[in-house]
Amino acid sequence: MLAKPEQATRPKLLVDGLAKSYGATVALKPTHVAVQPGEFLTLLGPSGSGKTTLLQMISGLVLPTEGRLFVDGSNETDTPVHKRDIGLVFQHYALFPHLTVAENIGFPLKMRGKSRAEVDRQVKGALDMVQLGHLAGRFPRELSGGQQQRVALARCFVYQPSIILMDEPLGALDKKLREHMQFEIKRLHRQTGATIIYVTHDQEEALALSDRICLMNHAMVEQIGPPQEIYSRPRTAFAADFIGISNIFRGRVEIGSGGVAHLSTESGRYRIDGTGLSNNAEMALVVRPEHLELGSTGANEISGRVAEVVYAGSETRLLVDITAGELVTVRVLPGKPLPSIGETIRLSWAPEAAVLVTP
Known part of the structure; x- marks a missing residue:
């Protein structure tokens, strides 16, 4: 069954019937999800469930076959990706190898025309937030995997985008470091109050991080709700088997x-x-x-x-x-x-x- 739009006066993000097909292949069936301001929503599911397709349509990297997308009540369905106030964090960091840590973090501010003084001030704040001030002058190749991921997070948080999308950002890390970075992401979310949509196939990660989990299967929403509800009161055998x-x-x-x-x-x-x-x-x-x-x-x-x-x-x-x-x-x-x-x-x-x- 498809999830219906949640009741809210003004959701931060409203996915209103978004769907995507590639010829006869259905990547995502018509989907309805409302994300509230400051919420941490995780898109969870196996490969091919539609979670990455939904994330890509929210970001603007992929245009929907049907449906609409609203951010703060404004229709952003056809807005190009570079004009959406949305931050992206990927699994493989995508840091510029020729720029220092501070320069990587300051890049989105420079692209937005911020003054040198403003860039320096915000970069310092972002470095303090991820506890990497002592590494500001290093290059990405001189950092560990966890440090590189924290730089990628700081670069995304620094310009305070309306929504932050994370596509399996911890997938390349070992188990212990992944658990540490889960704590860091949760701390950053609490500290900044950002609205985050997070994609993962790791059920433990979803349970640990989320305000709500949107469990997906066969290109549609299987169940959406708080982690405790999905674990304790699953609606289908798939939900029960996939979570825990x-x-x-x-x-x-x-x-x-x-x-x-x-x-x-x-x-x-x-x-x-x-x-x-x-x-x-x-x-x-x-x-x-x-x-x-x-x-x-x-x-x-x-x-x-x-x-x-x-x-x-x-x-x-x-x-x-x-x-x-x-x-x-x-x-x-x-x-x-x-x-x-x-x-x-x-x-x-x-x-x-x-x-x-x-x-």
């Missing part, structure tokens, strides 16, 4: 006497909330690993053989084979006893801890 680890049981709804409902699956028959459901409807039940308990403690139970024990530092994950190769994941916190590989165990969960979604 999920155990998904697919089956048919059975509504018995008195309205008591169950989902009948290959691995078992589970109690569900049947409100608004039709008998025999195909649905999927989502149970997060942290909601599964070892032993018979809930209304819904399954049993299986422990196939693997994975130590992950702050937790241990059990992979349990419940039916002919179908594995479920269980999260066990430190201090709790662990079963051995090959041991048969029972798992349970409370019906209210699970979420019923469309398959």
